[in-house]
Amino acid sequence: MSMPLIVGLTGSIGMGKSTVAQMFRDCGAPVFDADAEVHRLQGPGGRLVTAIEAHFPGTTGAGGVDRAKLGAAVLRDDAAMKALEAIVHPAVGVERAAFLDSHAGAPIVVFDVPLLFETGGDASVNRIVVVSAAPAVQRTRTLQRPGMTAAKFDAIVARQTPDAEKRARADFVIATDISIEETRAAVARVVACLRGGEAR
Incomplete structure (x- = not known):
C-alpha cells in the first residue's frame, strides 16, 4: 500500500494557520495538530x-503546565528553550x-506544525504549505489575543523564521x-492539486 503524501502546514504567529487547518479538514484531509x-x-x-517540572520548577500545577x-x-533564554x-x-x-x-490509507495527510522550518521538520514532509498575511494584519491579530503584549509578540517573531x-x-x-471565501477556495485548489500528485 502506498503511503499518503505528507503535507507540512506552517505559518508564523497570527497568520491564520489554525483557520486554514480547519479548511483542510473540511476538504477531507486528516490533520495532525502539533x-x-x-x-x-x-x-x-x-x-x-x-519532566517539565523537573527542568523548570514551579511551572506546573494541578492543571498541568x-x-x-x-x-x-x-x-528569552536559548538554553532553556533548547532544553524544553x-x-x-x-x-x-x-x-x-x-x-x-x-x-x-489517506491520499494526503497534513502535519500542522507552527515551527516546521525552525525544528527541521520540513525535511520529513513531501510538500509545504505556508499560511501568510501582511505584517500589519499579523500584528493586529496577535495583539488581540489575551495576555499578548507588543514586547511578547516581538520576542516570538524574533524566534521564528521570517515570513518571506x-x-x-x-x-x-x-x-x-x-x-x-477566497482563502477557502485557495485551500480547495491546493487539496485538489495535492491529490493529483502535482507540485507547483
Whole structure:
C-alpha cells in the first residue's frame, strides 16, 4: 500500500494557520495538530508534566503546565528553550507517527506544525504549505489575543523564521488577508492539486 503524501502546514504567529487547518479538514484531509498535541501532553495528567517540572520548577500545577510561567522561563533564554524542545519534540514525534499510521490509507495527510522550518521538520514532509498575511494584519491579530503584549509578540517573531523566507521555501502559499471565501477556495485548489500528485 502506498503511503499518503505528507503535507507540512506552517505559518508564523497570527497568520491564520489554525483557520486554514480547519479548511483542510473540511476538504477531507486528516490533520495532525502539533500544538494541540503539546497542550494534551502538558495538560492535567499529561506525560510531559513531570519532566517539565523537573527542568523548570514551579511551572506546573494541578492543571498541568502553566503556559504563562513556562513561557516566561524560556522565551528569552536559548538554553532553556533548547532544553524544553528536547523534552517536547520527541514526544510529539511519537504521536505524529501514530497519527500517520492510523491514516495510512489517506491520499494526503497534513502535519500542522507552527515551527516546521525552525525544528527541521520540513525535511520529513513531501510538500509545504505556508499560511501568510501582511505584517500589519499579523500584528493586529496577535495583539488581540489575551495576555499578548507588543514586547511578547516581538520576542516570538524574533524566534521564528521570517515570513518571506517561509514563503520562498513553500510549495504553496495560502493568503489569509483576503476574504474567508477566497482563502477557502485557495485551500480547495491546493487539496485538489495535492491529490493529483502535482507540485507547483
